Amino acid sequence: MTAEPRLPVEGDAVLRFAPHTRFRFDEVRQAWIVLAPERLMLPDEQAVEILQLIDGKRAVDDVIDELAGRYDAPRDVIAGDVVKMLQDLVDKKVLRL
């Protein structure tokens, strides 16, 4: 996608899961899953950690701070990964601004 996103994920944005989207633990697979209209995702460990911080209260910047603290990793590296993933999920209408 070369165009500017319609709903850009900025640092002060507060994200939540869209209605009728479920992020839950699946007992059969012993893994976290995302269920959405016509979509089914099996997020990897890193993605699960990010999604667990999406609670409709934290801003994107807080999510990045939390993860940067947890991993003792350069904040801008983490920020790049997090924003890229969240933007993709907003564009797919799994998350909402």
Added chain:
Amino acid sequence: MTAVEPPLAMLAELTHRCPLRCPYCSNPLELSRASAELDSETWKRVLGEAAALGVLQVHFSGGEPLVRRDLADLVRHAAKVGLYGNLITSGINLDAGRLAELVEAGLEHVQLSFQDADIVSGDRIAGLPGSQEAKRRAARLVREAGLPLTVNAVVHRQNLDRLGEIIELAVALGADRLEVAHVQYYGWALRNRAALLPSREQLDAATAAVEAARTRLAGLLVIDYVLPDYYAHRPKACMGGWGRRFLNVTPAGKVLPCHAAETLTGLDFPTVAEASLSEIWYRSSAFERFRGTDWMPEPCRSCERREIDWGGCRCQAFALTGDAARTDPACALSPDRELLVGARADANESAPDFVYRQHSAASHRSPDLVSSPA
């Protein structure tokens, strides 16, 4: 090869009854009668078995699932056992009361079909006057009820030139997603192939329209679009691979690896009366037959993409070559590739009338069914 994993999704074909008569219907040529359909209690048992097996999403489909009076009951049971419930519907006969009942039962999403953006053409393709207006009403009801809406548009020679208008229709209806599905040629669609297969020029224009719209509408409308097999260079991983992700239960209770698998001869598909879904998924010979890579002939067997496309579509290989175990001719490396080339030429040179979907005696053409309602 790796261990067999549990299925992700189940298509529950509750009935073959449908008010529409689309000439590319994915139901088999031999349609089940209402009297052969599974009852409510059996469906509930199957939904429970599906959830225990690891199925995460259930798609209530048909035919038209709304013709089943117990639909809300089944949706409620699906939600109770933890399945994410999706309704795949024509929208005909959907009213506010029925929808409220389904929402209350825990329905998560509606996928609504449209045959064209042009009402006259859409009614003609669906074989039912007034159908396209009814669908527009249904879309409004779904949005008013707060459910996510996916517009499904099956595209082909007779509507592909209006793909831009179909995209605009989806936006105007407030859809979250548009699924643009090229016709797959087996069953009814294979019978109507010369009337449905698009030209290369149509296809290129449509693909460009989708690409432009995706950029323009990002964040507003998600567009799912896959190039059709007859113009592809490599085949698709049909159903994500045979017996890997998906299972289908027919109105009469047969369990299939995909909705078209009954077109394959020589395979014995078990029913839900004979075995549990788990036994069928992990141990039936039908699900084992094309699972993984051991069954593959060359050029698939030594291909570096064998665990990407899983040999393509077994039903398409069978429909075109008469042998389900051959490489899908959608692959440019298939020795049967010329069969696709011939079909494309056929469609470009002839313009036959539709043979509409109908119950039994399906092999003859009914002249009263081809008139336009306009």
